[in-house]
Amino acid sequence: MEAQTSPYQTRSHSQNIAPPSSPFPSPSQSSSVARLWRPAAQRNLRNQWSKLNSLLHDWRSAVSAGRSHATAIVNSYLSQKYMDGMEFGVLSDMANIRKKAFNKLFRQQELDRGKLLKSYRDMVGVLTDMVKICKSMRCYLRGTSNSPLAQFSFSSEDGSDSGDCGGIPVFTFCSIASFEALALEIARMFISELNLKRLLVVEFLSIYDEKVAEAMGLQWSDELYEGEFDDLATLNLYSAETQKPNLPSLRHCNSSTSNMQSKRQQDSNVLQIYITTWLAEVNIDKCRVEEIFGIAGGEMHVDFLEISG
Numbered sequence: 244m245e246a247q248t249s250p251y252q253t254r255s256h257s258q259n260i261a262p263p264s265s266p267f268p269s270p271s272q273s274s275s276v277a278r279l280w281r282p283a284a285q286r287n288l289r290n291q292w293s294k295l296n297s298l299l300h301d302w303r304s305a306v307s308a309g310r311s312h313a314t315a316i317v318n319s320y321l322s323q324k325y326m327d328g329m330e331f332g333v334l335s336d337m338a339n340i341r342k343k344a345f346n347k348l349f350r351q352q353e354l355d356r357g358k359l360l361k362s363y364r365d366m367v368g369v370l371t372d373m374v375k376i377c378k379s380m381r382c383y384l385r386g387t388s389n390s391p392l393a394q395f396s397f398s399s400e401d402g403s404d405s406g407d408c409g410g411i412p413v414f415t416f417c418s419i420a421s422f423e424a425l426a427l428e429i430a431r432m433f434i435s436e437l438n439l440k441r442l443l444v445v446e447f448l449s450i451y452d453e454k455v456a457e458a459m460g461l462q463w464s465d466e467l468y469e470g471e472f473d474d475l476a477t478l479n480l481y482s483a484e485t486q487k488p489n490l491p492s493l494r495h496c497n498s499s500t501s502n503m504q505s506k507r508q509q510d511s512n513v514l515q516i517y518i519t520t521w522l523a524e525v526n527i528d529k530c531r532v533e534e535i536f537g538i539a540g541g542e543m544h545v546d547f548l549e550i551s552g
Contacts, residue, residue, distance in 0.1 A: 276384075280408045284382035288413060288422055289543050291376050295426060296536065296547045298376070301369045302433065309362035309440070310521050312355045313447045317514045319352040323452035349452075356448050360467060363444045367474045370430070370437055374477060377426045381406025381419055414542040422542075425535045434478050436526040438491040441467070443517050450509055463488065494526045 407419035475481035
């Protein structure tokens with residue numbers, strides 16, 4: 244069976260990201276085996292793309308929580324920074340009122356740092372799951388190809404089985420490789436955004452008021468939680484050569500941040516820009532994400548946008 248020409252074209256930057264298809268071994272190229280392969284492949288693709296859609300919900304939840312915790316850190320820090328110039332009114336005569344207020348704000352800031360770090364770790368987990376989904380879209384023949392009852396698996400038992408039935412369309416137009424390319428295009432956007440958010444997390448975790456605590460600012464090369472570098476390596480965000488996380492950059496921009504020294508004290512306007520950048524998600528083209536889910540959903544007859552709300 245010859246593959247039909249797809250009317251759906253992915254953008255140039257998403258090309259060459261799926262492994263090349265190799266011919267499905269004989270006799271699996273027969274129309275009878277293809278008819279058996281398609282339903283199994285269709286079920287798997289619907290399942291994987293539904294999981295991918297669900298992960299977008301998880302990402303948004305983690306990002307929203309992280310924004311709340313980052314804002315709380317900033318507010319606590321600014322309250323400490325400007326407290327000396329504040330009027331306490333009738334409370335001014337209470338012994339050590341300012342010191343106690345400083346300490347209370349600092350303890351709350353410490354709690355919010357832990358919560359922000361958890362939100363960041365949740366985002367990393369979402370994207371490691373997203374990468375696994377991108378690698379789980381193929382459907383392989385299980386057992387002998389001469390079996391009268393064909394069975395299929397999501398892992399290969401035969402090195403010559405490419406899992407795409409020779410690159411034929413799974414539904415109407417798109418092959419497995421096409422679905423993989425679309426999913427990977429989404430994953431790359433979110434991975435790039437995660438790296439930018441890591442930069443912001445390092446900054447938020449590093450701000451302290453010197454009147455309250457002596458603390459060293461974090462470096463870009465510091466591991467933020469145990470096992471983080473292993474997770475980043477899964478996302479191709481950690482260089483084994485330099486033994487450091489890759490530097491963040493903006494979408495469609497070749498330049499990367501060079502000044503990675505975190506400052507313990509920041510101007511309120513700078514911190515507001517950090518919060519705004521967190522919310523803007525500049526590396527994620529939301530219109531393109533919707534377009535991709537529209538393409539995949541159109542092939543599968545599933546309205547993912549309706550599911551995602």
